[in-house]
Amino acid sequence: xxxxIFLSRRAIIIISLFVFLLLYYFLVPPFPxxxxxxxxxxxxxxxxYDDLCKITENIGIEDIEMPTGLSVERxxxxxxxxxxxxxxxxxxxxxxxxxxVAIESGNFPSYNSGGVIFLKEGEVWxxxxxIHGESGRYSSGLPYPNLEFRVExxxxxxxxxxxxxxxxxxxxxxxxxxxxxKITKTPPLLRPPGNRxxx
Numbered sequence: 001x002x003x004x005i006f007l008s009r010r011a012i013i014i015i016s017l018f019v020f021l022l023l024y025y026f027l028v029p030p031f032p033x034x035x036x037x038x039x040x041x042x043x044x045x046x047x048x049y050d051d052l053c054k055i056t057e058n059i060g061i062e063d064i065e066m067p068t069g070l071s072v073e074r075x076x077x078x079x080x081x082x083x084x085x086x087x088x089x090x091x092x093x094x095x096x097x098x099x100x101v102a103i104e105s106g107n108f109p110s111y112n113s114g115g116v117i118f119l120k121e122g123e124v125w126x127x128x129x130x131i132h133g134e135s136g137r138y139s140s141g142l143p144y145p146n147l148e149f150r151v152e153x154x155x156x157x158x159x160x161x162x163x164x165x166x167x168x169x170x171x172x173x174x175x176x177x178x179x180x181x182k183i184t185k186t187p188p189l190l191r192p193p194g195n196r197x198x199x
Contacts, residue, residue, distance in 0.1 A: 041072050048075040052166070055082050061159055067170035078169045081198070082162055091158035093131050096151050097167070100126040100194055104146040110193035113186070117193045123176045126194025127152075127167040129160040143194070168198050 049066060052075075056064050067078070085091070102108065102119040110117035119125060125147055130137035134149040142149060153163045171177055171192050181188040191198060 044072050045070075045075055048072070048079050051079060052082070055086065056162065056166075059086070059156075059159055059162060061153070061155070061163060064163070064166065065170070067166060067173060069173040070169060074169060074172070077198070078165060081165055085158060085161050085165070088158070091156060091161065093157045095129055095131045095155060095157040095160035096133060097127070097129045097153040097155070097160040097163040098134070099124050099150050099152055099167070100128070100142060100147045101150050102146060103148045106146055108144060108147075108193060110189070111196040112189050112191055112193055117189075118180075119193070120176070124171070124174070124192050126192050127164055127171070128195075129157070129164045131157055164199065168192065168195055171195075 049068075052066055056062075056066075067075075070078075102121055102123050102125060105120045106118070107116040108119050108125050109115075125144075128137070138149070152167070153160055155163075168191050172188055172190055177188045
């Protein structure tokens with residue numbers, strides 16, 4: 001008389017997994033594996049740059065130098081912020097996009113690196129926008145001595161907001177910022193020294 005062999009539940013699971021793995025590795029699957037599209041950072045950045053160019057063209061800003069060399073994360077953040085600006089409909093008032101620029105070389109406060117930063121004459125301390133002009137925005141004078149208010153764009157509030165964002169994000173790759181970083185052996189600033197955040 002033959003003896004019946006009973007397998008435990010654990011043994012059955014192990015044998016089943018082993019058989020499944022054998023079948024998986026040695027038999028051709030009856031359906032093709034789906035292809036997963038892979039996009040490189042360069043491709044993603046290229047698409048974002050194209051979108052940014054379309055945004056500026058659609059709102060009537062011409063001959064703008066788009067930020068190059070930014071990380072995909074920074075480009076995506078800029079793209080989202082510009083999309084939020086475009087959703088607003090009440091941004092048609094006359095506006096000025098400006099830069100506060102050093103008119104004498106010297107030390108200026110830096111809200112990004114902490115402490116002070118040395119700016120040469122003509123270097124940007126801050127980008128901004130205002131619907132009130134220089135006298136309305138800085139009624140009691142510019143924040144620090146040796147700064148000059150320079151108009152970079154006259155347009156609608158929407159145009160100036162978009163331009164301000166692009167200028168702030170572009171600062172990371174601005175030649176004066178890169179050069180300073182090489183001299184001081186520190187990372188380039190993410191945004192101008194006078195802009196506490198990306199606006």
